[in-house]
Amino acid sequence: MRYQQFLKRMTGLAVAAVLAGVTCACGASQADTEAVSEETAAAEANVGEDTGNASEGASRYYDENGEFILPISDGSYTYKILWEKDVNDVGTIEDKEILMQALEATGIKIEVEEVSSQSWDERLSVLFASGDLPDIICGPINNIANFTDQCMDITDLLPEYAPWMYDFMYHQEPAVASSEVINGRLYSLPQVRINGVYPRFFWSINTKWLERVGLDIPTTTDELYEVLKAFKEQDANGNGDPNDEIPYSFFGLDNNDGLYSWMNMFGLINDGANRAQQYIMVEDGQVLFVPTDDRFYEMLQYLNKLYSEGLLDQDGMVQEYTDRTAKGNADQLGFINAGGLMTTVTGNEVGEEFTYLLPPASKYGSVIQQNDPAGELANHIFTITTACEHPEELLVMCEWMNSSSENRFVGRFGPEGAGWVFDDEGKRANQSDFTNKPYANRSQASLTTGGQNRLPVLCTLEEEKMRAYVGFSIEYNEFGMNDYGPAGGHAYEEGFPLGNDTLEAAAERSQMFTEIDTYIQNFVAESVTLGIDEAKWKNHLDRCAALDVKGYLESYQSLYDTLTK
Numbered sequence: 196m197r198y199q200q201f202l203k204r205m206t207g208l209a210v211a212a213v214l215a216g217v218t219c220a221c222g223a224s225q226a227d228t229e230a231v232s233e234e235t236a237a238a239e240a241n242v243g244e245d246t247g248n249a250s251e252g253a254s255r256y257y258d259e260n261g262e263f264i265l266p267i268s269d270g271s272y273t274y275k276i277l278w279e280k281d282v283n284d285v286g287t288i289e290d291k292e293i294l295m296q297a298l299e300a301t302g303i304k305i306e307v308e309e310v311s312s313q314s315w316d317e318r319l320s321v322l323f324a325s326g327d328l329p330d331i332i333c334g335p336i337n338n339i340a341n342f343t344d345q346c347m348d349i350t351d352l353l354p355e356y357a358p359w360m361y362d363f364m365y366h367q368e369p370a371v372a373s374s375e376v377i378n379g380r381l382y383s384l385p386q387v388r389i390n391g392v393y394p395r396f397f398w399s400i401n402t403k404w405l406e407r408v409g410l411d412i413p414t415t416t417d418e419l420y421e422v423l424k425a426f427k428e429q430d431a432n433g434n435g436d437p438n439d440e441i442p443y444s445f446f447g448l449d450n451n452d453g454l455y456s457w458m459n460m461f462g463l464i465n466d467g468a469n470r471a472q473q474y475i476m477v478e479d480g481q482v483l484f485v486p487t488d489d490r491f492y493e494m495l496q497y498l499n500k501l502y503s504e505g506l507l508d509q510d511g512m513v514q515e516y517t518d519r520t521a522k523g524n525a526d527q528l529g530f531i532n533a534g535g536l537m538t539t540v541t542g543n544e545v546g547e548e549f550t551y552l553l554p555p556a557s558k559y560g561s562v563i564q565q566n567d568p569a570g571e572l573a574n575h576i577f578t579i580t581t582a583c584e585h586p587e588e589l590l591v592m593c594e595w596m597n598s599s600s601e602n603r604f605v606g607r608f609g610p611e612g613a614g615w616v617f618d619d620e621g622k623r624a625n626q627s628d629f630t631n632k633p634y635a636n637r638s639q640a641s642l643t644t645g646g647q648n649r650l651p652v653l654c655t656l657e658e659e660k661m662r663a664y665v666g667f668s669i670e671y672n673e674f675g676m677n678d679y680g681p682a683g684g685h686a687y688e689e690g691f692p693l694g695n696d697t698l699e700a701a702a703e704r705s706q707m708f709t710e711i712d713t714y715i716q717n718f719v720a721e722s723v724t725l726g727i728d729e730a731k732w733k734n735h736l737d738r739c740a741a742l743d744v745k746g747y748l749e750s751y752q753s754l755y756d757t758l759t760k
């Protein structure tokens with residue numbers, strides 16, 4: 196929706212409210228009707244006056260049809276940008292296609308200081324301490340709550356100068372606004388890519404191995420045990436050696452690639468504020484601490500059984516990510532989970548044998564944690580500072596970058612020919628030929644030419660539909676959208692809502708989490724490798740009480756209640 200339509204709707208509502216009040220008070224004689232008309236005219240004039248400044252400002256940038264009036268800047272003001280340069284960005288600011296197009300269209304002039312990702316956080320600390328601010332910070336400010344006095348409060352400017360972005364963030368995908376605001380106020384903009392993919396990680400299993408051992412895809416933890424046992428005992432990979440299979444390999448306790456993911460088979464999720472994983476989950480509106488739940492105890496017993504029978508990779512706790520990948524590529528792994536395509540672990544050749552599956556269910560059922568929004572979300576990546584004299588121009592420029600599907604697509608993925616090309620059906624397929632290109636792969640192409648995590652590009656499902664899924668991506672996306680999503684029957688509905696807490700509460704919890712996390716990691720590793728019994732579990736519950744898990748939970752419950760009220 197363009198600015199004028201947006202303003203008309205708001206004006207209409209205000210007038211209707213005034214009318215209703217007047218009509219009720221006066222009844223409906225002819226004289227009164229005239230009076231009402233006068234009142235209405237006055238109300239309209241007032242509405243115009245009330246939003247006078249904004250209206251005047253906005254009309255400088257949008258015509259009566261809501262189209263941009265370009266250019267918006269005479270170029271007399273140069274905007275200073277601090278830009279976080281990714282290690283995979285092999286170009287310069289001039290390679291950022293959508294930004295260059297936006298500058299050309301709007302007439303905005305910029306001056307850029309690039310800062311490498313490695314020194315980004317340090318540079319931000321120095322910057323905020325010195326107060327010597329650029330106009331815009333392009334790159335994540337993770338602890339932005341500490342610096343809101345130096346960041347422009349754009350809460351009221353956004354609907355006026357970037358009405359489509361406002362509508363997307365606050366109405367189409369309200370979780371996005373919730374995750375971005377601090378105490379209800381907006382100081383920065385996110386980058387979003389709605390792609391319909393709900394889960395954070397995927398389970399996959401080698402179907403060839405299943406065929407060789409004569410078993411079906413497991414749907415319960417009991418069946419899974421039988422499958423893993425068969426993988427171990429038989430020559431599941433068919434190379435003549437019955438002893439070189441690793442039934443399940445993992446990357447430490449990692450939430451996506453490691454043992455914490457097994458919580459899902461026991462009806463648990465590892466939730467937290469703003470997509471973090473802080474050992475909590477919401478059940479019937481109550482926040483509970485997952486590692487003291489009976490289901491967690493059963494999970495540990497189950498994992499220890501698998502570990503002691505050699506069904507879990509004995510190097511799983513200590514190996515590097517690439518160690519697991521090497522085993523996957525050598526067709527030594529039967530069952531795995533990963534935060535992306537399973538081929539990141541198996542490679543393409545072995546990957547052909549794998550299929551995705553739902554997490555096998557214990558007696559508690561199995562669940563899939565849901566992302567809201569369903570897709571990529573990078574918070575606080577575009578921030579206008581209080582040093583900026585014309586924030587409204589920058590917001591109009593951001594709106595321009597989001598003003599069509601084409602712009603949003605290029606904003607996220609870069610221009611045609613870099614990270615993507617048109618296929619025979621006119622869909623946008625991943626580029627695979629990087630001969631004579633400055634970038635060696637798709638990640639480099641995309642980070643060099645797109646605005647990922649630097650520019651506030653808000654991609655909708657429409658842009659995702661412009662892409663061609665091929666090979667493994669087809670199954671991956673279908674599983675992520677359907678089986679693992681709300682329609683798949685395993686979606687865990689009570690996700691902790693996105694939203695930011697007060698500085699004090701967040702800092703206090705963060706400190707508690709550090710201690711809790713260290714303890715829980717040791718406890719889980721020990722329980723899986725050495726075993727767990729009633730006495731150890733009782734001791735564990737005492738330890739958690741001593742770590743004030745109760746206070747930790749109360750703090751989360753309070754945040755939950757605030758965010759859902």
Ligand SMILES: [Ca+2]
Nearest residue numbers: 427429437440
């Ligand atoms: Ca074997």
Ligand SMILES: [Ca+2]
Nearest residue numbers: 430434436437
């Ligand atoms: Ca073998």
